[in-house]
Amino acid sequence: MGFLFPEEPGKPREITTEDGVRRREIGCGEGGFLGSPDGGKTSLEVAYLYKAMQQGLEICDQQEVLAIRKETKAGETRYCVNVENHHTGQFESHYAKHVIVAAGTVNTLHLLLHSRDGEKGLGGMPQLGKNFGSNGDYFAYWDWQDRFHDMSQSLPINGYVRLKGKANQPFIIEAPLPCPDKLRLPSWIAKKLRQGTFIAGMGKDAMDGTVSLKKGKLNVDYKPENSSIFDEIRGQMDHIAEKTGKGILSIKRPTTAHPLGGACIGRNTDEVVVDGKGEVFDHPGLYVADAAALPKPVEGPPSMTVAAWANHVGEQLIMKLGRENADSFGQPFLLQELSEKQLVERDERG
Ligand SMILES: Cc1cc2nc3c(=O)[nH]c(=O)nc-3n(C[C@H](O)[C@H](O)[C@H](O)COP(=O)(O)OP(=O)(O)OC[C@H]3O[C@@H](n4cnc5c(N)ncnc54)[C@H](O)[C@@H]3O)c2cc1C
Structure with missing residues:
Protein backbone atom coordinates (compact mmCIF):
# COMPACT_ATOMS: atom_id res chain seq x y z
CA MET A 1 0.00 0.00 0.00
CA GLY A 2 2.95 2.29 0.46
CA PHE A 3 2.20 3.89 3.81
CA LEU A 4 3.79 7.22 4.53
CA PHE A 5 5.23 6.32 7.92
CA PRO A 6 5.95 9.16 10.37
CA GLU A 7 9.58 10.16 10.57
CA GLU A 8 9.14 10.18 14.32
CA PRO A 9 7.19 7.02 15.22
CA GLY A 10 3.78 7.72 16.73
CA LYS A 11 3.93 11.44 15.83
CA PRO A 12 2.41 11.87 12.37
CA ARG A 13 2.86 15.30 10.78
CA GLU A 14 1.44 17.02 7.75
CA ILE A 15 4.05 17.20 4.99
CA THR A 16 4.32 18.51 1.44
CA THR A 17 5.97 16.11 -0.99
CA GLU A 18 8.57 17.12 -3.59
CA ASP A 19 5.71 17.20 -6.11
CA GLY A 20 3.83 19.71 -3.96
CA VAL A 21 1.17 17.26 -2.73
CA ARG A 22 0.01 17.79 0.86
CA ARG A 23 -0.17 14.53 2.83
CA ARG A 24 -0.40 13.51 6.45
CA GLU A 25 1.86 10.76 7.69
CA ILE A 26 -0.03 7.67 8.75
CA GLY A 27 -1.15 7.25 12.34
CA CYS A 28 -2.90 4.44 14.14
CA GLY A 29 -6.61 4.26 13.38
CA GLU A 30 -6.24 6.61 10.39
CA GLY A 31 -6.45 5.88 6.69
CA GLY A 32 -8.19 2.55 7.16
CA PHE A 33 -8.98 0.24 4.33
CA LEU A 34 -12.00 2.35 3.38
CA GLY A 35 -10.11 5.20 1.74
CA SER A 36 -7.37 7.50 2.96
CA PRO A 37 -8.71 11.01 3.50
CA ASP A 38 -5.44 12.34 4.93
CA GLY A 39 -3.11 10.80 2.33
CA GLY A 40 -1.29 8.42 4.70
CA LYS A 41 -1.70 5.70 2.07
CA THR A 42 -0.07 6.17 -1.31
CA SER A 43 -3.22 6.22 -3.38
CA LEU A 44 -3.17 6.07 -7.18
CA GLU A 45 -4.01 9.78 -7.29
CA VAL A 46 -0.79 10.49 -5.43
CA ALA A 47 1.28 7.93 -7.34
CA TYR A 48 0.06 8.67 -10.86
CA LEU A 49 -2.37 11.52 -11.38
CA TYR A 50 -0.35 14.39 -10.00
CA LYS A 51 2.65 13.57 -12.20
CA ALA A 52 0.42 13.08 -15.23
CA MET A 53 -1.27 16.45 -14.57
CA GLN A 54 2.16 18.07 -14.61
CA GLN A 55 2.67 16.50 -18.05
CA GLY A 56 -0.60 17.94 -19.35
CA LEU A 57 -3.34 15.57 -18.22
CA GLU A 58 -6.65 17.38 -17.88
CA ILE A 59 -9.09 15.87 -15.39
CA CYS A 60 -12.80 16.36 -15.98
CA ASP A 61 -14.25 15.48 -12.60
CA GLN A 62 -17.95 14.83 -12.00
CA GLN A 63 -18.43 13.81 -15.62
CA GLU A 64 -20.21 10.51 -15.84
CA VAL A 65 -19.82 8.60 -19.07
CA LEU A 66 -23.18 7.23 -20.15
CA ALA A 67 -22.33 5.58 -23.47
CA ILE A 68 -19.68 5.24 -26.14
CA ARG A 69 -20.73 5.42 -29.78
CA LYS A 70 -18.83 5.19 -33.05
CA GLU A 71 -19.20 7.36 -36.10
CA THR A 72 -17.50 7.44 -39.46
CA LYS A 73 -17.09 10.74 -41.32
CA ALA A 74 -15.17 11.15 -44.57
CA GLY A 75 -13.76 7.64 -44.17
CA GLU A 76 -12.43 8.38 -40.69
CA THR A 77 -13.80 6.57 -37.64
CA ARG A 78 -13.94 8.23 -34.26
CA TYR A 79 -15.68 7.60 -30.97
CA CYS A 80 -18.31 9.79 -29.40
CA VAL A 81 -18.33 9.65 -25.60
CA ASN A 82 -21.67 10.77 -24.15
CA VAL A 83 -21.28 12.35 -20.76
CA GLU A 84 -23.50 13.80 -18.04
CA ASN A 85 -21.72 16.76 -16.47
CA HIS A 86 -22.78 16.75 -12.82
CA HIS A 87 -21.34 20.26 -12.30
CA THR A 88 -23.70 21.81 -14.83
CA GLY A 89 -26.43 19.16 -15.15
CA GLN A 90 -25.83 19.24 -18.93
CA PHE A 91 -25.33 16.32 -21.30
CA GLU A 92 -22.21 16.65 -23.44
CA SER A 93 -20.42 14.73 -26.17
CA HIS A 94 -16.67 14.36 -26.52
CA TYR A 95 -15.02 13.01 -29.66
CA ALA A 96 -11.76 11.07 -29.94
CA LYS A 97 -9.98 8.56 -32.13
CA HIS A 98 -8.74 6.70 -29.07
CA VAL A 99 -10.83 6.00 -25.98
CA ILE A 100 -9.50 4.18 -22.92
CA VAL A 101 -12.11 2.69 -20.61
CA ALA A 102 -10.98 2.25 -16.98
CA ALA A 103 -14.10 2.69 -14.89
CA GLY A 104 -13.35 -0.24 -12.56
CA THR A 105 -14.35 -3.77 -13.62
CA VAL A 106 -18.07 -3.65 -12.92
CA ASN A 107 -18.59 -0.12 -14.25
CA THR A 108 -16.46 -0.86 -17.31
CA LEU A 109 -18.56 -3.95 -18.08
CA HIS A 110 -21.78 -2.02 -17.54
CA LEU A 111 -20.61 0.80 -19.81
CA LEU A 112 -19.35 -1.52 -22.56
CA LEU A 113 -22.43 -3.77 -22.47
CA HIS A 114 -24.69 -0.74 -22.64
CA SER A 115 -22.58 0.79 -25.43
CA ARG A 116 -22.49 -2.47 -27.41
CA ASP A 117 -26.21 -3.23 -27.46
CA GLY A 118 -29.09 -1.34 -29.01
CA GLU A 119 -29.80 0.40 -32.29
CA LYS A 120 -26.81 2.77 -32.34
CA GLY A 121 -24.67 0.34 -30.36
CA LEU A 122 -21.07 -0.50 -31.14
CA GLY A 123 -21.92 -4.17 -31.76
CA GLY A 124 -19.25 -6.88 -31.76
CA MET A 125 -17.51 -8.01 -28.56
CA PRO A 126 -19.32 -11.40 -28.42
CA GLN A 127 -17.37 -12.51 -25.34
CA LEU A 128 -18.06 -9.35 -23.32
CA GLY A 129 -19.18 -10.23 -19.78
CA LYS A 130 -17.80 -13.78 -19.90
CA ASN A 131 -15.04 -15.12 -17.59
CA PHE A 132 -15.91 -12.81 -14.75
CA GLY A 133 -14.33 -13.63 -11.39
CA PRO A 259 -14.02 -8.12 -9.27
CA LEU A 260 -11.95 -9.11 -12.31
CA GLY A 261 -12.44 -10.12 -15.94
CA GLY A 262 -15.38 -9.92 -18.30
CA ALA A 263 -13.42 -8.09 -21.03
CA CYS A 264 -10.43 -10.42 -21.01
CA ILE A 265 -7.09 -10.33 -22.81
CA GLY A 266 -6.46 -13.11 -25.33
CA ARG A 267 -6.04 -14.18 -28.93
CA ASN A 268 -9.19 -13.36 -30.86
CA THR A 269 -12.69 -12.00 -30.67
CA ASP A 270 -14.27 -15.49 -30.58
CA GLU A 271 -12.53 -16.20 -27.29
CA VAL A 272 -12.01 -12.83 -25.56
CA VAL A 273 -12.47 -9.05 -25.91
CA VAL A 274 -9.07 -7.29 -26.01
CA ASP A 275 -5.62 -8.04 -27.40
CA GLY A 276 -2.30 -7.92 -25.53
CA LYS A 277 -2.25 -4.12 -25.88
CA GLY A 278 -5.70 -3.70 -24.36
CA GLU A 279 -7.31 -2.79 -27.70
CA VAL A 280 -10.78 -4.21 -28.35
CA PHE A 281 -10.50 -6.66 -31.27
CA ASP A 282 -13.52 -5.46 -33.21
CA HIS A 283 -13.14 -1.76 -32.32
CA PRO A 284 -9.69 -0.34 -33.09
CA GLY A 285 -8.92 2.67 -30.92
CA LEU A 286 -11.08 1.46 -28.01
CA TYR A 287 -9.07 0.16 -25.02
CA VAL A 288 -9.74 -1.49 -21.65
CA ALA A 289 -7.11 -0.51 -19.08
CA ASP A 290 -8.52 -1.90 -15.84
CA ALA A 291 -9.09 -5.23 -14.11
CA ALA A 292 -11.96 -6.12 -16.49
CA ALA A 293 -9.17 -7.18 -18.89
CA LEU A 294 -7.43 -9.55 -16.44
CA PRO A 295 -8.03 -13.14 -17.60
CA LYS A 296 -6.89 -14.84 -14.37
CA PRO A 297 -7.37 -14.05 -10.67
CA VAL A 298 -4.53 -12.06 -9.07
CA GLU A 299 -4.98 -14.18 -5.90
CA GLY A 300 -4.02 -11.25 -3.70
CA PRO A 301 -4.68 -7.50 -3.47
CA PRO A 302 -4.84 -6.51 -7.14
CA SER A 303 -4.30 -2.76 -7.44
CA MET A 304 -0.57 -2.96 -8.35
CA THR A 305 -1.39 -5.48 -11.09
CA VAL A 306 -4.20 -3.25 -12.35
CA ALA A 307 -1.83 -0.26 -12.33
CA ALA A 308 0.85 -2.26 -14.20
CA TRP A 309 -1.68 -3.29 -16.84
CA ALA A 310 -2.90 0.31 -17.23
CA ASN A 311 0.72 1.44 -17.55
CA HIS A 312 1.33 -1.15 -20.26
CA VAL A 313 -1.80 -0.14 -22.21
CA GLY A 314 -0.70 3.51 -22.00
CA GLU A 315 2.85 2.77 -23.16
CA GLN A 316 1.61 0.70 -26.09
CA LEU A 317 -0.74 3.49 -27.18
CA ILE A 318 2.03 6.09 -26.92
CA MET A 319 4.24 3.88 -29.10
CA LYS A 320 1.46 3.40 -31.65
CA LEU A 321 0.81 7.15 -31.83
CA GLY A 322 4.55 7.71 -32.11
CA ARG A 323 4.74 5.38 -35.09
CA GLU A 324 1.69 6.99 -36.73
CA ASN A 325 3.15 10.46 -36.22
CA ALA A 326 6.50 9.41 -37.59
CA ASP A 327 4.73 8.01 -40.66
CA SER A 328 2.67 11.13 -41.36
CA PHE A 329 5.41 13.71 -40.74
CA GLY A 330 8.37 11.63 -41.87
CA GLN A 331 10.18 12.25 -38.61
CA PRO A 332 10.34 10.45 -35.32
CA PHE A 333 7.85 11.54 -32.69
CA LEU A 334 8.86 12.70 -29.19
CA LEU A 335 8.31 9.09 -28.16
CA GLN A 336 11.93 8.08 -27.82
CA GLU A 337 12.67 10.97 -25.48
CA LEU A 338 9.54 10.25 -23.48
CA SER A 339 10.25 6.54 -23.17
CA GLU A 340 13.80 7.07 -22.00
CA LYS A 341 12.61 9.56 -19.41
CA GLN A 342 9.93 7.11 -18.29
CA LEU A 343 12.48 4.31 -18.11
CA VAL A 344 14.84 6.39 -15.97
CA GLU A 345 11.96 7.31 -13.65
CA ARG A 346 10.94 3.69 -13.44
CA ASP A 347 14.50 2.58 -12.62
CA GLU A 348 14.73 5.25 -9.95
CA ARG A 349 11.50 3.99 -8.41
CA GLY A 350 13.05 0.51 -8.40
C1 LIG B 1 -12.90 -1.45 0.35
C2 LIG B 1 -11.81 -1.79 -0.64
C3 LIG B 1 -10.52 -1.98 -0.17
C4 LIG B 1 -9.49 -2.31 -1.08
N1 LIG B 1 -8.24 -2.48 -0.60
C5 LIG B 1 -7.26 -2.82 -1.45
C6 LIG B 1 -5.92 -3.03 -0.97
O1 LIG B 1 -5.65 -2.92 0.22
N2 LIG B 1 -4.96 -3.37 -1.86
C7 LIG B 1 -5.24 -3.53 -3.19
O2 LIG B 1 -4.31 -3.86 -3.97
N3 LIG B 1 -6.48 -3.34 -3.67
C8 LIG B 1 -7.50 -2.98 -2.84
N4 LIG B 1 -8.76 -2.80 -3.32
C9 LIG B 1 -9.00 -2.95 -4.75
C10 LIG B 1 -8.56 -1.71 -5.54
O3 LIG B 1 -9.23 -0.57 -5.01
C11 LIG B 1 -8.96 -1.91 -7.02
O4 LIG B 1 -8.36 -3.09 -7.49
C12 LIG B 1 -8.49 -0.75 -7.87
O5 LIG B 1 -9.01 0.47 -7.37
C13 LIG B 1 -9.01 -0.95 -9.27
O6 LIG B 1 -8.58 0.16 -10.04
P1 LIG B 1 -9.42 0.62 -11.31
O7 LIG B 1 -8.67 1.75 -11.90
O8 LIG B 1 -9.71 -0.57 -12.15
O9 LIG B 1 -10.84 1.09 -10.78
P2 LIG B 1 -11.25 2.22 -9.75
O10 LIG B 1 -10.15 2.52 -8.79
O11 LIG B 1 -12.58 1.81 -9.22
O12 LIG B 1 -11.39 3.51 -10.68
C14 LIG B 1 -12.46 3.67 -11.57
C15 LIG B 1 -12.81 5.13 -11.63
O13 LIG B 1 -13.76 5.32 -12.69
C16 LIG B 1 -14.81 6.15 -12.22
N5 LIG B 1 -16.02 5.80 -12.96
C17 LIG B 1 -16.78 4.69 -12.86
N6 LIG B 1 -17.80 4.72 -13.74
C18 LIG B 1 -17.67 5.87 -14.43
C19 LIG B 1 -18.44 6.49 -15.47
N7 LIG B 1 -19.52 5.91 -15.99
N8 LIG B 1 -18.04 7.70 -15.91
C20 LIG B 1 -16.92 8.31 -15.40
N9 LIG B 1 -16.16 7.78 -14.42
C21 LIG B 1 -16.55 6.57 -13.94
C22 LIG B 1 -14.93 5.85 -10.73
O14 LIG B 1 -15.53 6.94 -10.07
C23 LIG B 1 -13.45 5.67 -10.35
O15 LIG B 1 -12.85 6.89 -10.04
C24 LIG B 1 -9.80 -2.46 -2.45
C25 LIG B 1 -11.10 -2.25 -2.91
C26 LIG B 1 -12.09 -1.92 -2.03
C27 LIG B 1 -13.50 -1.70 -2.55
Missing part, protein backbone atom coordinates in the same frame (compact mmCIF):
# COMPACT_ATOMS: atom_id res chain seq x y z
CA SER A 134 -14.19 -12.56 -7.76
CA ASN A 135 -10.45 -13.09 -7.09
CA GLY A 136 -11.63 -15.73 -4.62
CA ASP A 137 -12.31 -12.99 -2.03
CA TYR A 138 -13.79 -14.16 1.23
CA PHE A 139 -14.28 -11.74 4.14
CA ALA A 140 -14.99 -12.49 7.79
CA TYR A 141 -15.04 -10.91 11.27
CA TRP A 142 -12.44 -12.16 13.72
CA ASP A 143 -14.13 -11.90 17.10
CA TRP A 144 -11.21 -11.23 19.47
CA GLN A 145 -13.59 -9.96 22.18
CA ASP A 146 -10.64 -7.91 23.38
CA ARG A 147 -11.91 -5.62 26.14
CA PHE A 148 -8.48 -4.15 26.95
CA HIS A 149 -7.27 -2.89 23.56
CA ASP A 150 -8.92 -0.86 20.83
CA MET A 151 -8.23 -3.10 17.82
CA SER A 152 -9.25 -0.34 15.38
CA GLN A 153 -6.22 1.74 16.49
CA SER A 154 -3.81 0.12 14.07
CA LEU A 155 -2.32 0.44 10.60
CA PRO A 156 -4.77 -0.16 7.74
CA ILE A 157 -3.43 -3.72 7.31
CA ASN A 158 -1.87 -5.81 10.07
CA GLY A 159 -0.31 -8.38 7.74
CA TYR A 160 -0.51 -12.01 6.66
CA VAL A 161 -1.96 -14.70 8.85
CA ARG A 162 -0.37 -18.13 8.45
CA LEU A 163 -0.43 -21.29 10.49
CA LYS A 164 3.00 -22.66 11.34
CA GLY A 165 4.08 -25.75 9.42
CA LYS A 166 1.23 -25.68 6.89
CA ALA A 167 2.32 -25.52 3.26
CA ASN A 168 0.30 -24.11 0.34
CA GLN A 169 -2.03 -22.09 2.48
CA PRO A 170 -4.48 -19.68 0.84
CA PHE A 171 -3.52 -16.00 1.07
CA ILE A 172 -5.06 -14.59 4.27
CA ILE A 173 -4.65 -11.10 5.70
CA GLU A 174 -5.88 -9.34 8.81
CA ALA A 175 -6.86 -5.69 9.06
CA PRO A 176 -8.50 -3.44 11.62
CA LEU A 177 -12.11 -2.52 11.02
CA PRO A 178 -12.92 1.14 10.27
CA CYS A 179 -12.20 3.38 13.22
CA PRO A 180 -15.57 4.02 14.96
CA ASP A 181 -14.47 7.54 16.02
CA LYS A 182 -14.75 8.59 12.36
CA LEU A 183 -18.23 7.14 11.85
CA ARG A 184 -21.56 7.71 13.55
CA LEU A 185 -22.47 4.21 14.62
CA PRO A 186 -24.77 2.52 17.13
CA SER A 187 -22.73 1.73 20.24
CA TRP A 188 -22.92 -2.07 19.84
CA ILE A 189 -21.42 -1.85 16.32
CA ALA A 190 -18.70 0.55 17.51
CA LYS A 191 -17.88 -1.93 20.28
CA LYS A 192 -17.60 -4.79 17.79
CA LEU A 193 -15.30 -2.69 15.58
CA ARG A 194 -13.04 -2.02 18.55
CA GLN A 195 -13.04 -5.56 19.93
CA GLY A 196 -12.34 -7.47 16.73
CA THR A 197 -10.67 -7.32 13.34
CA PHE A 198 -11.40 -8.09 9.76
CA ILE A 199 -9.88 -11.20 8.17
CA ALA A 200 -9.90 -11.88 4.43
CA GLY A 201 -8.80 -14.67 2.13
CA MET A 202 -8.09 -14.45 -1.60
CA GLY A 203 -7.19 -17.05 -4.19
CA LYS A 204 -7.76 -18.75 -7.49
CA ASP A 205 -11.45 -18.93 -8.30
CA ALA A 206 -12.87 -20.54 -11.45
CA MET A 207 -13.55 -17.13 -13.08
CA ASP A 208 -16.58 -18.65 -14.74
CA GLY A 209 -19.11 -15.93 -13.96
CA THR A 210 -21.13 -14.02 -16.55
CA VAL A 211 -22.11 -10.36 -16.43
CA SER A 212 -24.98 -9.26 -18.65
CA LEU A 213 -27.69 -6.64 -18.94
CA LYS A 214 -31.23 -7.64 -18.06
CA LYS A 215 -33.83 -4.96 -18.82
CA GLY A 216 -31.01 -2.40 -18.73
CA LYS A 217 -29.76 -3.51 -15.30
CA LEU A 218 -26.50 -5.24 -14.62
CA ASN A 219 -26.88 -8.90 -13.78
CA VAL A 220 -24.02 -10.95 -12.33
CA ASP A 221 -24.29 -14.73 -12.56
CA TYR A 222 -21.52 -16.18 -10.39
CA LYS A 223 -21.69 -19.53 -8.61
CA PRO A 224 -19.20 -19.74 -5.72
CA GLU A 225 -19.84 -23.49 -5.44
CA ASN A 226 -17.88 -23.92 -8.71
CA SER A 227 -14.68 -22.68 -7.00
CA SER A 228 -12.97 -24.88 -4.41
CA ILE A 229 -10.96 -21.89 -3.11
CA PHE A 230 -13.85 -20.79 -0.87
CA ASP A 231 -13.88 -24.13 0.98
CA GLU A 232 -10.07 -23.93 1.30
CA ILE A 233 -10.23 -20.43 2.80
CA ARG A 234 -13.13 -21.33 5.10
CA GLY A 235 -11.20 -24.44 6.22
CA GLN A 236 -8.11 -22.35 6.92
CA MET A 237 -10.13 -19.81 8.89
CA ASP A 238 -11.65 -22.62 10.97
CA HIS A 239 -8.11 -23.78 11.84
CA ILE A 240 -7.10 -20.22 12.78
CA ALA A 241 -10.20 -19.86 14.97
CA GLU A 242 -9.48 -23.17 16.66
CA LYS A 243 -5.81 -22.38 17.33
CA THR A 244 -6.48 -18.86 18.64
CA GLY A 245 -9.69 -19.72 20.49
CA LYS A 246 -11.31 -16.65 18.88
CA GLY A 247 -14.30 -17.20 16.63
CA ILE A 248 -14.28 -16.19 12.95
CA LEU A 249 -17.72 -15.24 11.73
CA SER A 250 -18.75 -14.91 8.11
CA ILE A 251 -21.75 -15.08 5.88
CA LYS A 252 -21.76 -18.16 3.68
CA ARG A 253 -21.98 -16.30 0.38
CA PRO A 254 -18.62 -14.72 -0.47
CA THR A 255 -18.38 -10.99 -1.15
CA THR A 256 -15.73 -9.42 -3.36
CA ALA A 257 -13.92 -6.08 -3.32
CA HIS A 258 -11.84 -7.24 -6.29
